[in-house]
Amino acid sequence: MRPFIFTKPATADQALIKKTNQAQFIAGGTNLLDLMKKHIALPEELLDVTNALPAAITANTKGIRIDAMVRNSAIASQAEVLSQFPLLAKAVLAGASPQIRNMASTAGNLLQRTRCPYFYDTTVPCNKRIPGTGCSAMDGDNRMSAIVGYSNQCVAVHPSDMCIALAALEANVLVTGRDKKQHSIPFKDFHRLPGTTPQLDNNLPANAVITAVEIPGNRFQKNFAYVKVRDRDSYAFALISVAAALHMEAGVISEARLASGGVAHKPWRWYKAEQFLKGKKPSAENFRQAASIAVGETKPLANNKFKTVMLQGAIETALQNCLTA
Amino acid sequence: MERKQSFSRRFFLKTTSFAGALALIPPKAKALYTELKQRLIPTKEIMPLTVTINKKAYEVKADSRTTLLDLLRENLHLTGTKKGCDHGQCGACTVHIDGQRVLSCLTLAVMTTGKNVTTIEGLADGDKLHPMQQAFIECDGFQCGYCTPGQIMSAVACVNEGHTRSVAEIKEFMSGNLCRCGAYNGIVESIQKVAI
Ligand SMILES: Cc1cc2nc3c(=O)[nH]c(=O)nc-3n(C[C@H](O)[C@H](O)[C@H](O)COP(=O)(O)OP(=O)(O)OC[C@H]3O[C@@H](n4cnc5c(N)ncnc54)[C@H](O)[C@@H]3O)c2cc1C
Ligand code: SF4
Ligand code: FES
Ligand code: FES
Numbered sequence: 001m002r003p004f005i006f007t008k009p010a011t012a013d014q015a016l017i018k019k020t021n022q023a024q025f026i027a028g029g030t031n032l033l034d035l036m037k038k039h040i041a042l043p044e045e046l047l048d049v050t051n052a053l054p055a056a057i058t059a060n061t062k063g064i065r066i067d068a069m070v071r072n073s074a075i076a077s078q079a080e081v082l083s084q085f086p087l088l089a090k091a092v093l094a095g096a097s098p099q100i101r102n103m104a105s106t107a108g109n110l111l112q113r114t115r116c117p118y119f120y121d122t123t124v125p126c127n128k129r130i131p132g133t134g135c136s137a138m139d140g141d142n143r144m145s146a147i148v149g150y151s152n153q154c155v156a157v158h159p160s161d162m163c164i165a166l167a168a169l170e171a172n173v174l175v176t177g178r179d180k181k182q183h184s185i186p187f188k189d190f191h192r193l194p195g196t197t198p199q200l201d202n203n204l205p206a207n208a209v210i211t212a213v214e215i216p217g218n219r220f221q222k223n224f225a226y227v228k229v230r231d232r233d234s235y236a237f238a239l240i241s242v243a244a245a246l247h248m249e250a251g252v253i254s255e256a257r258l259a260s261g262g263v264a265h266k267p268w269r270w271y272k273a274e275q276f277l278k279g280k281k282p283s284a285e286n287f288r289q290a291a292s293i294a295v296g297e298t299k300p301l302a303n304n305k306f307k308t309v310m311l312q313g314a315i316e317t318a319l320q321n322c323l324t325a
Numbered sequence: 326m327e328r329k330q331s332f333s334r335r336f337f338l339k340t341t342s343f344a345g346a347l348a349l350i351p352p353k354a355k356a357l358y359t360e361l362k363q364r365l366i367p368t369k370e371i372m373p374l375t376v377t378i379n380k381k382a383y384e385v386k387a388d389s390r391t392t393l394l395d396l397l398r399e400n401l402h403l404t405g406t407k408k409g410c411d412h413g414q415c416g417a418c419t420v421h422i423d424g425q426r427v428l429s430c431l432t433l434a435v436m437t438t439g440k441n442v443t444t445i446e447g448l449a450d451g452d453k454l455h456p457m458q459q460a461f462i463e464c465d466g467f468q469c470g471y472c473t474p475g476q477i478m479s480a481v482a483c484v485n486e487g488h489t490r491s492v493a494e495i496k497e498f499m500s501g502n503l504c505r506c507g508a509y510n511g512i513v514e515s516i517q518k519v520a521i
Contacts (some may be wrong), residue, residue, distance in 0.1 A: 003369045006435050007390040031433045033392070034412050044367070046389075048436055073425075098486075099411060099479065099503025102425045102433070234500035 001036045006019055012209060016178055018045070027063060027105035030096075031112040033104040039122060040113075040129060042189045045066040048257035050268040053211065057081065060212035063137040063216040065174075068209070070273065072162065073098065076105070087245055091165035092227045097235045110163060110173065110190070113201060113209075113235050114265075116145070116157040127153045128198045135198075139302075144239065147307050149264040154198030154242075155301060158191060158266050159237050166260040167267035168212060168243040169220070177205050178236065184214070190267030198265075200265040213292065219255065220245035225315050227320035237264040240310045244318035246282065254278045259318040262303055263307070270294040273315070284316075290321070291315035360496070376437050378403065379447030387434055387446035394418045394429035397444060405474050409503070416502035418443050419475040425481035445474035457481050468506035476502045476507040480516050489520035 009015040015025065022047035026032050035041035053299045055069035059080040066075060075081055076092040096104065113119070116137035125133035137145050137155050145155040166187050171292050173185045183205070204210065223246040228234040241261035247254050257276040258270040273290040280286045291312045300308050339493065352371065360491060370389040385400055394411070397403040397420075409417030411430045418430040421443040448455040457480050460466065479502045483489060488498035495513050518520040 002391040003367045004389055005370050006372060006433070026433070026436075028431075029433060029436065030413055030428070033431050033433065037411065046433075048433075050436065097416065098482070098488075098498050099416060099419055099426050099428045099501045100431075103427050234497055235503075 002039070002042050003046075004036075004043055005045040006048065006309040007045065008050075009052045012049075012052050012176065012211065013047050013180070015047050015174065016207070016209055018047055019178065020045075021153075021207070022195070023047055025107075025198060025209065027053075027108040028100075030103050031108060032321050035113065038120060040120070042053055043117075049209070053209070057086070061217075063214060063218075065107050067212045067215050068105060070106045072101035072104040072106070072109060075162075076101065083167060084164075084192035084217065084221060087169065087220060087226060088162070088165045088215070088241055088324050089244055090224070090226040091161045091241075094226055094238075094241070096160035106162075106213055109160055110166075110210065110213070111202065111204070111285075111316070112160055115159045116156040117141070124218070128156060130192075131197075131199045140252070143299040144194060144237075145301055145304055146264050147300045147304060147311070148268060149193045149266070150301075151194045151196065153196060154194035154265065156194070156198070156265055157262050158264065159200075159261070160267070161226070161238065161241060161261060162190070163187075163267045164217070164241055164259050164261040165226065165242045166199060167269055168245055168257040169215050169218060171213050171215045172285070173204075173210060174214060175208045175210050177208045188269065189268070194265045197271070201265075201307040218245070219247040220257070222325065226316040226323065227286075227318040229310055229314055240307055240314045242311075242314045242318040244315070244322050246277070246319070246322045248282065251281065253280055253282055256290075256307050258290070258318075260294075260311065260314075262312065263298070270297070272297065277319075282319070284320070287319040288315045289318065340446065356394045361397070372435055374435050374438050376434070376440065376442060378442045379444060380441075385418055389435060391434040392430055392444065393420065393432040393434045393437055396434035397405070397429060397442075403444055403446055407471055407476070408475055411474065414455065414503075416479060417475040419471050419478040419502065421478060421482060422517075424482075424485070426479050443478075445478060448477065455481070456519050457484070461511070464514040464518060465511040466515040467504075467508050467511070470504060472504045472506075472508075476504065476512055480512065480519070483516060484520050492517075 008203045025041040026046045048286050053069045054067040056067050058065045072092050081089050119128050124136045127135050145190050146157050171187045173190045176182050225244045226239050228241040238261045243259045245257040256274045256275050260268045273294040277290050294306050295312050353370045372389050375384050397406050407417040409415035413428050420429045422440050458478050483498050495516050
């Protein structure tokens with residue numbers, strides 16, 4: 001690790017004043033410290049925001065607000081989350097391990113970096129780590145890589161589980177810039193596709209702080225599912241994950257949400273499949289067709305063709321599980 | 326176990342290997358290295374910190390980069406907590422901070438100021454083992470024992486959290502602790518035994 005100055009601002013304002021490109025926030029530290037040990041992140045100063053930022057979950061008539069410093073384990077056991085946003089709790093519990101969930105913050109989870117093995121290996125080229133050096137995954141072992149939305153500069157996938165549920169539930173990310181102006185960024189616009197700037201994971205303005213995530217109220221308390229397919233049963237990142245939520249009226253689907261992890265550089269929504277399901281009966285055949293529509297959007301790489309088959313099955317299973325949740 | 330010799334094996338290995346390595350470097354190269362290092366690497370930031378570990382308050386000075394794991398093992402010689410991967414992937418370094426299980430390898434020591442840390446050394450009550458330690462012995466919850474301090478710290482938390490309603494639940498909530506010897510069945514049994 002490179003030496004750094006450590007400070008602990010007492011308030012969000014103080015944290016923002018000190019924030020520069022060389023001074024980084026640290027919350028749970030589960031991603032940042034790992035990257036610092038590997039000399040991938042090289043901050044000159046760390047600003048510990050564990051006291052500066054709020055850590056409450058507040059429900060109101062419009063929905064729920066989860067503050068930046070709420071730990072992942074707290075989300076998964078909070079009564080209002082469990083009753084009104086059970087899909088979120090499910091996705092959070094599918095991620096990492098109990099120890100890491102006790103440490104990981106809401107904001108940190110949104111900003112965690114890709115697990116592309118070449119991004120982690122500082123001896124090989126990687127456009128995300130050092131722009132312009134090339135992408136080792138493109139023609140390398142891209143078994144874990146993207147099947148949709150990638151560019152010829154980066155084929156990495158977004159690693160979070162929590163974010164897949166937040167994408168499906170159309171959350172908003174509340175951020176405060178250095179000018180103290182507050183913005184609300186719709187979740188679909190928060191993370192980026194790689195395009196020609198794979199070094200950028202998201203659209204958080206430079207040196208801004210995330211203060212909370214808000215989820216609008218919804219009707220997905222009954223029919224929801226989170227399916228995560230991975231190399232081992234637990235404590236592994238997703239090969240494919242699917243967050244599904246349905247609302248049924250008079251025996252037909254009136255609203256459907258489908259999002260996936262492990263497929264793209266950002267949490268990916270399957271809008272066409274959602275559209276297809278609207279007004280349809282919740283039948284195995286309709287679920288199969290919806291999954292096929294999603295798979296139709298994908299274009300796998302040399303080593304990850306298996307992901308399309310896996311995606312088909314994962315979407316069908318998730319939709320099926322929605323009926324028995 | 327009573328320790329007869331005044332130097333531990335750990336101390337002997339550390340000092341002799343260090344002296345041995347130093348003797349091999351020619352003095353000129355050493356000077357060049359020190360100069361280069363000063364130029365390339367920013368100076369270390371040494372910080373005072375106060376942590377309570379196993380109910381005892383410690384005031385130490387440590388490099389800002391020190392993880393809680395390294396503070397425990399290298400600075401305070403509490404070597405019960407183990408370093409497996411140092412990257413959050415194995416759970417060997419699990420300790421409790423304010424009663425919650427966390428990974429000490431991904432925790433900065435300075436960030437534990439004012440908090441209560443419990444390590445494996447803090448579980449037993451004098452010579453009386455913690456029920457979970459006793460259960461691990463009775464149920465063969467380990468083989469080589471390297472992952473064991475982390476497993477036990479995690480197991481104690483798992484019971485406190487109430488995640489013991491089924492074998493499947495125990496396995497899921499113990500998945501953050503890997504055991505290369507594969508003592509998993511004994512570990513699950515130990516937890517069931519204490520959870521009743
Ligand atoms: C072995 C392992 C397995 C894992 N498995 C999974 C998994 O299966 N699924 C999953 O979803 N995740 C998994 N994770 C990732 C884990 O969830 C993230 O590391 C965690 O959520 C990051 O949160 P943090 O608070 O520790 O972030 P930190 O490491 O503290 O910070 C991460 C980034 O966010 C920035 N940041 C933090 N707070 C703010 C803020 N308020 N405003 C602006 N910037 C901020 C930091 O500057 C840093 O750049 C795993 C991690 C490990 C180590
Ligand atoms: S896929 Fe992206 S992160 Fe992985 S090597 Fe290529 S550029 Fe780097
Ligand atoms: S040493 Fe901390 S998780 Fe492996
Ligand atoms: S007992 Fe050997 S690693 Fe678990």
